[in-house]
Amino acid sequence: MKNIYLQLFTTFMKIGAFTFGGGWAMIPLIEREVVDKHKWISREDFIDELAVAQSLPGILAVNMSVLVGNKLRGLKGSLAAAIGTILPSFVIILLIAIFFVRIYDNPTVASIFKGIRPAVVALIVAPVLSTAKSAKLNRLTFAIPIVVALAIWMCGVSPVWCIIAGGLGGYIHYIVNRYSTMCSKKGGKE
Amino acid sequence: MMTYLSLFLTYLKIGLFGFGGGYAMLSLIQHETVEVVQWGATAPWLTQSEFTDIVAISQMTPGPIGINSATYIGYTVTGSVWGSVVATIAVCLPSFLLVLLVSRFILRNKENPIIKSIFKGLRPVVVGLIASAALLLMNRENFSDNTFSIAIAIVSFILVYFAKLHPIWVIAIAGVAGYIIY
Numbered sequence: 001m002k003n004i005y006l007q008l009f010t011t012f013m014k015i016g017a018f019t020f021g022g023g024w025a026m027i028p029l030i031e032r033e034v035v036d037k038h039k040w041i042s043r044e045d046f047i048d049e050l051a052v053a054q055s056l057p058g059i060l061a062v063n064m065s066v067l068v069g070n071k072l073r074g075l076k077g078s079l080a081a082a083i084g085t086i087l088p089s090f091v092i093i094l095l096i097a098i099f100f101v102r103i104y105d106n107p108t109v110a111s112i113f114k115g116i117r118p119a120v121v122a123l124i125v126a127p128v129l130s131t132a133k134s135a136k137l138n139r140l141t142f143a144i145p146i147v148v149a150l151a152i153w154m155c156g157v158s159p160v161w162c163i164i165a166g167g168l169g170g171y172i173h174y175i176v177n178r179y180s181t182m183c184s185k186k187g188g189k190e
Numbered sequence: 191m192m193t194y195l196s197l198f199l200t201y202l203k204i205g206l207f208g209f210g211g212g213y214a215m216l217s218l219i220q221h222e223t224v225e226v227v228q229w230g231a232t233a234p235w236l237t238q239s240e241f242t243d244i245v246a247i248s249q250m251t252p253g254p255i256g257i258n259s260a261t262y263i264g265y266t267v268t269g270s271v272w273g274s275v276v277a278t279i280a281v282c283l284p285s286f287l288l289v290l291l292v293s294r295f296i297l298r299n300k301e302n303p304i305i306k307s308i309f310k311g312l313r314p315v316v317v318g319l320i321a322s323a324a325l326l327l328m329n330r331e332n333f334s335d336n337t338f339s340i341a342i343a344i345v346s347f348i349l350v351y352f353a354k355l356h357p358i359w360v361i362a363i364a365g366v367a368g369y370i371i372y
Contacts, residue, residue: 020252020358024211051300052293055309057208058285059215059256066289075290082282089253090261094274096247097265108369115368116361117242117332118339122346123249123357124324127213130351131320135313148318152217153325156225159218160207162315170311174303 004073005080011038012065012084019061026061034068041071061085144169192230193268194276200228201260201280208281210316212255216245217323219259224326235267239331249357256281338371 011033019026027050034040041049049071053063062082069081103109132145144166151157200222208215222228223235236244248258257278264277299305333339342364349355349363 059254062285093261111372112365118343119346119364121327122343126351128321141314144314145318149321152322166312166315167308170307174307
């Protein structure tokens, strides 16, 4: 029988090496390898783990590999899986970082990147619209992303504060809601 | 040494508050590396155009953008492989701690209304985070000349949003356009 740690490592390394775009692009591949091919976990468990990986902060692909590795073999398993996920991009980016600096001032490279930069902006505008759609903003919550974006863009507010405020705001909204329904129930009785 | 420590703490923060996926994490990375002057540095680690180039590179290479930026910035800031190692470990560390400590708790309390309400509050914030990253990138450095830069941005947007073309191809096309135009 093959070593499970080695299997975890190579499986996640394959996933890390062949998915462009990270995160969501990796999920179907992880599912195929972990559920269908190796049968390490059931599909129901996979969906549960995905929900957890999504709700925790951090890199989705790393969260997912830590969860799967941990489920199979605890901490050692999660290390094997996560290092597998990270290693390909780490090595590739390191090589680029070392060599790219040397060709950065080359006029051909400079003109290529001059063309690429506005495209990168467009690549980030697109998910603004798609996440706005899936967040199901209503008339009240519509203002939140606008305030957040302006606060970070114009006032240099740290995104960390916006995240804390968002979580806190959701909690306060829940408390207020519960309090007001409690009051209206009481009022109804009296 | 100071630089390594601030690399570690900065990427730990990015890993700990990186809710909502790669693009939302981008605004955190951008704030910490382009806007803020970190300890042990005299200027922000990156210029706006360097940051944009890293985003472009990480879209063209495999792997998550959080890892890519940590590895790249770790190297450029320290000039050493160890900088990459430190930043990459730091950005992944919260994932390990949280998965091992609280994943079971979250799984058990999936339907808990308080947890649900917190995530509900985060959802619109994530939209704002991505929007702020896009707004910060709309600057002189990235739009060096008005006509061609804006044309490239509009065509790229149509290709990725409406034609659902993969980002790699959009970047490749924009690169070829840049080579021809400039």
